[in-house]
Amino acid sequence: MDIRVRTASISVISNTLLVILKFVVGIMMGSVSVMSEAIHSGLDLTASLIDFFSLRQAVKPADKRHAYGHGKIENAAAFVEAILIFIAAIWIIYEAYKKLTGAAPVESIGLGVAVMGISSVVNLLVSRHMYKVGKATDSIALQADATHLATDVITSVGVAIGLLLMMVTGIQLFDPIVAILVALMIIKAAYTLTVHAFTPLLDISLPAEEEQEIVDIINRHRGQFVDFHELRTRKAGSERHIDLHLVVPKGGSVKEAHAISYHIKQRIIERFPGSSVLINIEPCGDECEHCESKKDKC
Numbered sequence: 001m002d003i004r005v006r007t008a009s010i011s012v013i014s015n016t017l018l019v020i021l022k023f024v025v026g027i028m029m030g031s032v033s034v035m036s037e038a039i040h041s042g043l044d045l046t047a048s049l050i051d052f053f054s055l056r057q058a059v060k061p062a063d064k065r066h067a068y069g070h071g072k073i074e075n076a077a078a079f080v081e082a083i084l085i086f087i088a089a090i091w092i093i094y095e096a097y098k099k100l101t102g103a104a105p106v107e108s109i110g111l112g113v114a115v116m117g118i119s120s121v122v123n124l125l126v127s128r129h130m131y132k133v134g135k136a137t138d139s140i141a142l143q144a145d146a147t148h149l150a151t152d153v154i155t156s157v158g159v160a161i162g163l164l165l166m167m168v169t170g171i172q173l174f175d176p177i178v179a180i181l182v183a184l185m186i187i188k189a190a191y192t193l194t195v196h197a198f199t200p201l202l203d204i205s206l207p208a209e210e211e212q213e214i215v216d217i218i219n220r221h222r223g224q225f226v227d228f229h230e231l232r233t234r235k236a237g238s239e240r241h242i243d244l245h246l247v248v249p250k251g252g253s254v255k256e257a258h259a260i261s262y263h264i265k266q267r268i269i270e271r272f273p274g275s276s277v278l279i280n281i282e283p284c285g286d287e288c289e290h291c292e293s294k295k296d297k298c
Contacts, residue, residue, distance in 0.1 A: 040088065040182065047081040050077045100173065116159050240275040
């Protein structure tokens, strides 16, 4: 099993257990802040399931119907996750508003604090592992899921603080107020995720710093070609697609042109593993008679 799929399955298991625990305790306590955390974890579980199944497709190699691979499935999955999070946040705010207008007092506060503590520790460990694997494999889906869980750690701590304030002061309003703050943090995380997931679907170029690295790699071989142009880049999931036109001395052989283009391609792939690099070879024009480009081997 691919490491990305295996990592996503860990999130599915941990979120399933936390959702059940928070819902049961939230209902027992009558706490809207604890229930908001249960909803938050439910969204994390939905996101984890989307990640798991999308990654199973995304890791598949290119085929006849998907000649450029399946990488964009990751971006589409992350975008769907963001929409679901927005919806959940709105629901939490609505429930908190109803609580502000009057509801039964919260009970068994100590139990709620304990559950939030357990949730924070579990999500911290899982999110750190997912983010590490996500960065190593350049998986937007895993990084998105890790972000969800990291947000859950913060909101769980916030809910625990709110419950402790209720315990000390006896003021029940802390419960819905904390729930609203949780919802606002969820909305912020969802907005960031939406931007991060959606832009690659528009075939936006790679970040300027990555494109500059590609240009630097090409320029290290300047003595073996005349020029290059029409550099185009885009990203789909963890896959980068790079293509360019390489102008070579017209007196050189096809073998020499292939050798230099192959060498440049391999250097780019070494720097950005999993990249698809297409180099179109062009001979220089008559104006290049004076060209001093070397034809040495790479």
